[in-house]
Amino acid sequence: MDAWEEELPVEEAVSDYREFFAGYTAVTAEIEELIRSYVHDRAVNGIFLESFRVRFGALLWMVGERFG
Secondary structure, three states: OEEEEEEEEHHHHHHHHHHHHHOOOOOOHHHHHHHHHHHHHHOEOOEEEEEEEEOOOOOOOOOOHHHO
16 A cells, blocks of 8 residues: 655645546536535645555456457
């Protein structure tokens, strides 16, 4: 597992979350306000700390003559 943290100014964090959710739904004024509230509530001195925990993996396979 890999982990890291990223410090972002509040407005940049709001923008990042807006772009993320825009891939799944229309970001209405209500959703925008929820995002803004979430980020502001967790920011310290105008900086939002985001933590990431990820697992990287790979799938490998061999394709023999019977599949070609």
